[in-house]
Amino acid sequence: METHETTAGLQLWIDAQRRAGNSIGFVPTMGNLHEGHLALVRAARQRCDTVVASIFVNPLQFGPGEDLQAYPHTPEEDRTLLLREECDALFLPGIAQMYGSALAEQTRIHVPGVSEGLCGASRPGHFDGVATIVCKLLNMVRPDRAYFGLKDYQQFLVVSKLVADLALPVTIEGVETVRDQHGLALSSRNNYLSGEQRAKATLLYQCLRECAAQVEAGNREFASLEQAAIQRLQDGEVRPDYFVIRSADTLKPVTPEDRRLVILAAAFVGPTRLIDNLRLELTHA
Ligand code: AMP
Numbered sequence: 001m002e003t004h005e006t007t008a009g010l011q012l013w014i015d016a017q018r019r020a021g022n023s024i025g026f027v028p029t030m031g032n033l034h035e036g037h038l039a040l041v042r043a044a045r046q047r048c049d050t051v052v053a054s055i056f057v058n059p060l061q062f063g064p065g066e067d068l069q070a071y072p073h074t075p076e077e078d079r080t081l082l083l084r085e086e087c088d089a090l091f092l093p094g095i096a097q098m099y100g101s102a103l104a105e106q107t108r109i110h111v112p113g114v115s116e117g118l119c120g121a122s123r124p125g126h127f128d129g130v131a132t133i134v135c136k137l138l139n140m141v142r143p144d145r146a147y148f149g150l151k152d153y154q155q156f157l158v159v160s161k162l163v164a165d166l167a168l169p170v171t172i173e174g175v176e177t178v179r180d181q182h183g184l185a186l187s188s189r190n191n192y193l194s195g196e197q198r199a200k201a202t203l204l205y206q207c208l209r210e211c212a213a214q215v216e217a218g219n220r221e222f223a224s225l226e227q228a229a230i231q232r233l234q235d236g237e238v239r240p241d242y243f244v245i246r247s248a249d250t251l252k253p254v255t256p257e258d259r260r261l262v263i264l265a266a267a268f269v270g271p272t273r274l275i276d277n278l279r280l281e282l283t284h285a
Pocket of ligand 1: 028029030031035036037039040147148149150151152175176177178179185186187188
């Protein structure tokens with residue numbers, strides 16, 4: 001597996017791949033890789049001739065007081081995992097490579113609509129940071145396809161809209177959430193949880209499942225379903241940030257015409273903020 005720390009080095013290699021007629025799949029990550037990330041690599045491996053992963057902990061998407069400094073950093077383990085998945089290249093840029101010396105003066109991209117509300121409301125500037133780094137990485141790697149996890153569903157919609165609105169020449173692929181045996185969505189932030197907290201955290205997925213089952217059974221009292229889930233989380237010592245049922249296409253409140261729904265949740269277990277979601281399709285009114 002190639003490792004490139006500079007854009008110039010990466011691009012020389014990518015150009016050679018292109019000249020050889022290889023399609024390029026790209027998996028951007030912040031490292032500390034787990035099976036969720038590896039599912040993206042596998043999806044890219046299946047579909048594309050050449051697979052490039054990146055690891056960059058993007059300061060622009062962390063707010064003041066968030067876990068930028070504490071964010072887990074495991075480059076050697078990550079390399080081993082990527083090698084095992086037959087990833088062809090790892091892009092490992094440093095902060096100066098990505099932002100030069102003036103992070104504050106970096107041009108930023110704001111994706112209106114889907115980036116507002118939910119995690120956008122709780123983490124001001126977060127999705128501008130995400131859109132900016134994703135746009136930049138896509139311009140550096142110039143992949144045919146880029147792979148994103150549906151666990152971060154709002155992020156997936158932000159990236160999809162960014163690519164559509166700016167006519168970026170790439171196809172965005174969403175990959176289903178990978179969970180542990182108790183249903184907890186894998187996340188690098190799960191490392192922060194104690195054993196006891198991990199057990200509590202599984203309540204998030206349970207609440208999503210129960211809510212989805214109610215909706216699928218025909219319950220359309222969305223406000224009371226949301227409220228019941230919030231109460232249940234609180235009772236289980238999981239502090240909800242939000243638990244909402246929305247249109248899966250717009251993230252707006254559900255209208256009678258909507259068929260594709262998503263239940264999105266964010267909650268704190270101790271100081272750790274976790275997110276998860278379930279998407280569902282209504283087959284009857
Ligand atoms: P991160 O390193 O947390 O920025 O995540 C990098 C990519 O992996 C993003 O597209 C995430 O949505 C995706 N991802 C993270 N956790 C999971 C998971 N449990 N299942 C599927 N994809 C995931």
